Amino acid sequence: GTKETGPKLPPGPWNLPFIGSLHHLIGMKLPPHRAFLRLSRRHGPLMLLRLGEVPNVIVSTPEAAMEVLKTNDLAFATRPSGPTLDVVSCGGKGLIFAPYGEHWRQMRKVCVMELLSARQVQRIEFIKQGEVAHLVESVAAASPSGSPIIDVGKGLAKLSNNIIARAVFGGKCRQQEEYLRELDTVSMLVGGFSPVDLFPSSRLVRWLSSAPRDVRRSHARVQRILGDIIQERKEKKPSNGSAGGRDDEDLLDVLLRLHKEDTLGFPLTSEIIGAVVFDIFGAATDTTAATLEWAMAELIRSPHAMARAKLEVRQKKLGHGRGSTVTSADLGDLHYLRMVVKETLRLHPSAALIHRASQESCRVMGYDIPKGTAVTINAFAVGRDPVHWGEDAAEFRPERFEEELSTVEYRQGPQMEFIPFGAGRRQCPGALFATKTIELVLANLLYHFDWTVPGGETLDMGEVFGIIVHTRSSLRLQAVVGRHLQDR
Numbered sequence: 196g197t198k199e200t201g202p203k204l205p206p207g208p209w210n211l212p213f214i215g216s217l218h219h220l221i222g223m224k225l226p227p228h229r230a231f232l233r234l235s236r237r238h239g240p241l242m243l244l245r246l247g248e249v250p251n252v253i254v255s256t257p258e259a260a261m262e263v264l265k266t267n268d269l270a271f272a273t274r275p276s277g278p279t280l281d282v283v284s285c286g287g288k289g290l291i292f293a294p295y296g297e298h299w300r301q302m303r304k305v306c307v308m309e310l311l312s313a314r315q316v317q318r319i320e321f322i323k324q325g326e327v328a329h330l331v332e333s334v335a336a337a338s339p340s341g342s343p344i345i346d347v348g349k350g351l352a353k354l355s356n357n358i359i360a361r362a363v364f365g366g367k368c369r370q371q372e373e374y375l376r377e378l379d380t381v382s383m384l385v386g387g388f389s390p391v392d393l394f395p396s397s398r399l400v401r402w403l404s405s406a407p408r409d410v411r412r413s414h415a416r417v418q419r420i421l422g423d424i425i426q427e428r429k430e431k432k433p434s435n436g437s438a439g440g441r442d443d444e445d446l447l448d449v450l451l452r453l454h455k456e457d458t459l460g461f462p463l464t465s466e467i468i469g470a471v472v473f474d475i476f477g478a479a480t481d482t483t484a485a486t487l488e489w490a491m492a493e494l495i496r497s498p499h500a501m502a503r504a505k506l507e508v509r510q511k512k513l514g515h516g517r518g519s520t521v522t523s524a525d526l527g528d529l530h531y532l533r534m535v536v537k538e539t540l541r542l543h544p545s546a547a548l549i550h551r552a553s554q555e556s557c558r559v560m561g562y563d564i565p566k567g568t569a570v571t572i573n574a575f576a577v578g579r580d581p582v583h584w585g586e587d588a589a590e591f592r593p594e595r596f597e598e599e600l601s602t603v604e605y606r607q608g609p610q611m612e613f614i615p616f617g618a619g620r621r622q623c624p625g626a627l628f629a630t631k632t633i634e635l636v637l638a639n640l641l642y643h644f645d646w647t648v649p650g651g652e653t654l655d656m657g658e659v660f661g662i663i664v665h666t667r668s669s670l671r672l673q674a675v676v677g678r679h680l681q682d683r
């Protein structure tokens with residue numbers, strides 16, 4: 196018979212006892228997605244890192260991503276767990292970090308069928324339009340008097356938060372502000388640490404010393420506020436079976452109705468509802484705001500792209516006058532804008548690292564991945580792969596999407612060369628929702644205003660890495676009402 200040999204593990208840097216490969220990363224002083232990209236150039240598209248005690252396979256090219264996300268989709272359809280992660284994921288009771296299985300399947304179905312249903316999308320359309328108009332008004336109110344500096348980053352964060360909060364709570368909930376404030380605290384505490392792995396940074400060390408306690412406390416407060424909200428809803432008299440009542444159900448109503456109907460095969464407890472709502476906020480708000488911020492930053496740095504995008508939307512709305520806004524119905528014709536958003540997601544996927552784990556032993560590119568291994572797909576590295584994207588892969592050039600690569604959809608590229616939303620069973624269910632929101636907001640910002648950097652400074656394109664990659668400093672710009680809209 197053949198001699199028993201050990202598994203053939205992917206290559207990686209040499210390890211020290213206890214800290215594993217951490218010292219390789221610490222020396223680089225880079226955010227993890229960049230440190231991983233650099234290491235992968237030396238060790239290959241499939242690389243084994245020991246982050247502390249935890250083995251982690253890092254996936255860095257389209258070819259390797261194809262094998263993990265498509266060829267072996269099922270084997271890698273679960274998420275990793277860990278002591279810190281379990282706090283924010285409510286032990287996997289929500290959706291994003293739920294282990295693969297019946298609970299996840301049901302929660303995802305609820306999310307896609309109910310929360311992102313045509314009916315909800317229509318209701319939320321109205322909300323989006325209102326929030327965009329509000330942002331435009333507040334910029335316009337600030338801009339006539341010598342164009343003061345506007346904190347665009349803050350405005351976009353607020354807009355993303357408000358859209359999701361109104362979608363979930365219907366804007367009729369007095370604890371909404373409190374919920375958002377406390378949520379902010381959690382993300383601040385969690386920011387700078389990626390839950391799955393031990394990432395080396397001084398912030399991590401600081402975080403490790405005090406944060407688990409703070410996170411737990413703050414997270415408990417978030418869940419308590421939500422518990423109050425749910426309790427209040429439950430106590431409210433049902434509106435006497437009024438037909439058509441479903442038309443203005445917010446997401447919380449949907450979840451509570453499902454709780455009552457009890458058809459999921461397991462009880463939809465307040466704890467689970469709390470975890471799902473928490474996950475939706477986590478998945479939808481920061482990712483959208485960060486992408487918008489990167490898009491504005493790249494357009495400012497690329498006058499040619501800015502001019503083209505601006506011209507496109509202004510021509511489309513020509514003659515519609517000052518008071519009008521761009522609506523979702525206008526978006527279909529804005530081809531260049533769509534390329535701008537794709538190019539932004541390619542260069543700056545806000546969820547740069549996609550966390551998966553193997554639920555069975557599996558072979559990838561000739562290497563063995565044992566069951567239970569954490570697998571991190573570096574969407575950032577994949578989007579900048581020079582083999583697929585060419586030597587100018589690091590440059591912002593939306594035109595590349597009208598050339599030979601025009602088959603790249605928002606959902607993903609056919610060769611897995613573009614995966615800002617992941618792929619396969621665990622792909623982001625909010626991709627369409629997110630990209631339509633981003634297009635709508637950008638179109639309005641470009642239609643109404645001309646944007647510049649204060650004092651001709653250069654933009655800080657540095658990154659801050661929490662779970663979501665943001666610009667290091669909040670984007671601060673000056674805006675003047677576009678000349679086509681000024682009173683003649």
Ligand code: HEM
Pocket residue numbers: 290291292303306474475478479480482483486544545546549550551614615616617618619620621622623624625626628629630
């Ligand atoms: C630009 C904005 C967004 C980006 C870049 C983004 C990216 C991602 C990525 C990379 C994943 C992991 C996919 C995988 O494992 O293959 C994910 C999962 C998820 N996203 Fe998004 N997302 C965005 C917006 C949204 C929005 C607006 C929602 C909800 C309305 C949402 C809901 C979710 C959920 C529920 C999951 C977990 C899916 C599962 O585990 O089955 N995301 N997202």
